[in-house]
Amino acid sequence: MSLRPEYTGVASATIPGENIESNDSDGEQMFKAEIKSETLKGLVNVISTLIDEVKFTIDQDGMVLKAVDPAHVAMIELKVGAKAFESYSASNTEIGLDLDKVKTVLKLAGPGDTISMEQDEGNGRLVFRIGKITRSMNLVDTSSMNDPKVPQLSLSTKVRVVVDQLQKGIRAAESISDHIALKANSKYFELSCEGDTDDANLKLEEGDYEELIASSEVCSLFPLDYFSNLIKAIPSGTMITVELDNDYPVKLVFGLSNDEVKVEYFLAPRIESD
């Protein structure tokens, strides 16, 4: 059995985005933006289910994060377009952040508050401002953070469902087993968990999901903690696409903040050895 069929390969660090040609010619790096506290909180909550210290690769169109967790079991790619911000102004740069510290900043903001962020190039800091409060923190060194290569998977089965349904299934599965099975065929999509003395099961049939595309029956087993932490971090009401195949990673695709933030998440299957 192997928990790591994927993600160990790391792409050479490249600058993402379609606007490489528009790099500032003076070489000065810059990032200054304002964002609703809810938007920042939403994306921090999702990323921090996987990893605490992260690198955002920034250009004039927005920020991109690609990261694997320390155990190389899951991968996230998150794209925050410039429109997700209240105001946005950036040249090509990178910022490394400790998300635990960003969470303490988020606690200072009330609902509806706008948080301003500005890279302080001189001393390698990011400065947050919320109302009359200024909070600055050292940037994390990103030199050893290479972007993982996002897998190109062609998975046979796809279901679109409101995340609340999956959240119910996960709560039923807790304390029964360390693993959760995702199963789909043309009739239903099922989350199930089998323990020594207990079983739990959520079966979604037509009417419970928005779309189900399945040619044959597929089933894979995943670590419950990763799946559960992610699904719980997604705001209620979010539509999520689950792509699945036999003994392949599951691919979860969803948007945050009216789809201005786009997330792809891959989770490696547990494969039973013979």
Place this chain on the structure above:
Amino acid sequence: MSLRPEYTGVASATIPGENIESNDSDGEQMFKAEIKSETLKGLVNVISTLIDEVKFTIDQDGMVLKAVDPAHVAMIELKVGAKAFESYSASNTEIGLDLDKVKTVLKLAGPGDTISMEQDEGNGRLVFRIGKITRSMNLVDTSSMNDPKVPQLSLSTKVRVVVDQLQKGIRAAESISDHIALKANSKYFELSCEGDTDDANLKLEEGDYEELIASSEVCSLFPLDYFSNLIKAIPSGTMITVELDNDYPVKLVFGLSNDEVKVEYFLAPRIESD
């Protein structure tokens, strides 16, 4: 001093209910029912103040539970009539349940949700269904769980009072002593607690209780934790009857879910040795 004047005697296991003659002749055991989550939660909360693994004795009229706690200090008899359920269908059977697991099922239900339960005779399981969630668990072996003999006590004093009054008295008594005194005479009913440096006291006089029948003054001392855990588990607004005598167990009688569930609870007194 003895904390165990009662309950050590155990009656030979008998089938309760008035309908023994109507046993299904084919010998097949069966239990299938639907119940409001609030009703199931209410009775689980009360029972689990005493014991975690329990046996329900079931017939076509409902379920009965008789249990003592591991230290033989308290006893509960709980009768759940068929009308306490949304639907009910059963032959004579027994089911053994781990209430901690039933609590995890209850957490999956929202207010107003109906929980269906069905005995899976083939593999000794109980299957719960809440909406699209199926949760099944192994039944607990009941072969060593004998029904305790419910004491027939004739106690001289009786007070009927809303449980909220007792809950207030208990909160005042906490952290003062390990024991609580229940005292009554024709004028008042009193809960009191004496510590080395602190006292607490709740005195209920006419108007504070619904009924008080007392021929002479009686007083007994009880372990505060048992009394407190039970009283706190009873829903606010419940009318409770407290029957009392000098150095006798206290008998508490109350109903749950509009009296469809009937509970008798006996708690042994602490008797000071000379």
Place this chain on the structure above:
Amino acid sequence: MSLRPEYTGVASATIPGENIESNDSDGEQMFKAEIKSETLKGLVNVISTLIDEVKFTIDQDGMVLKAVDPAHVAMIELKVGAKAFESYSASNTEIGLDLDKVKTVLKLAGPGDTISMEQDEGNGRLVFRIGKITRSMNLVDTSSMNDPKVPQLSLSTKVRVVVDQLQKGIRAAESISDHIALKANSKYFELSCEGDTDDANLKLEEGDYEELIASSEVCSLFPLDYFSNLIKAIPSGTMITVELDNDYPVKLVFGLSNDEVKVEYFLAPRIESD
């Protein structure tokens, strides 16, 4: 560096108040009063940030408490006028209280409840009554509790501000450093905190405070935990006066319960040694 430039001197125990001449001639000590639970809770919350066992010096006009914390870093003087009570009747006396026990009494009271207190001279107790609950506790021996001498300071800078502003600044400072700097000049009042990798700062300018009197720039450093615990214990909306000078204690003056309770709080500065 010294954290204790103040408060080590202790005044000889004297009877405070302007009515010493009206002492009861019969020598009998007495204290009986009723108080809103919110009022008692408010003052207990403030005092217990400093010290648990306290002495109230009582006369017919009210109660006074003067106390330093065990480390002699902070001092509080709290005056509760007779009008802060629903009813009040007292001769010259002292009562020593364990505030942790008083907090358990406060938990028995709902909002709007009146708590009656009566000194039980015979056996050295204070008796609390809330509705039908009686809760009595031994008084704490006050013979070794001498009143500290309240410092007479003439501080050059004064700012009046709603406590909520300071509460925001404190939340931003937490986890960054053990100390907080208070700084003021004629333009602004600032709370700031510098750590090795992080800074936090709250800058209040005209419009953010009610009044600012400053002749020159002053700045002092204070232990964050003391300052934070006090500021958090003050109810939202309370107007607080902060008096400040270079390397002098800060003096905080505020009222509770519509100013019927008056509080002065002194906190020693951290002075950097050369």
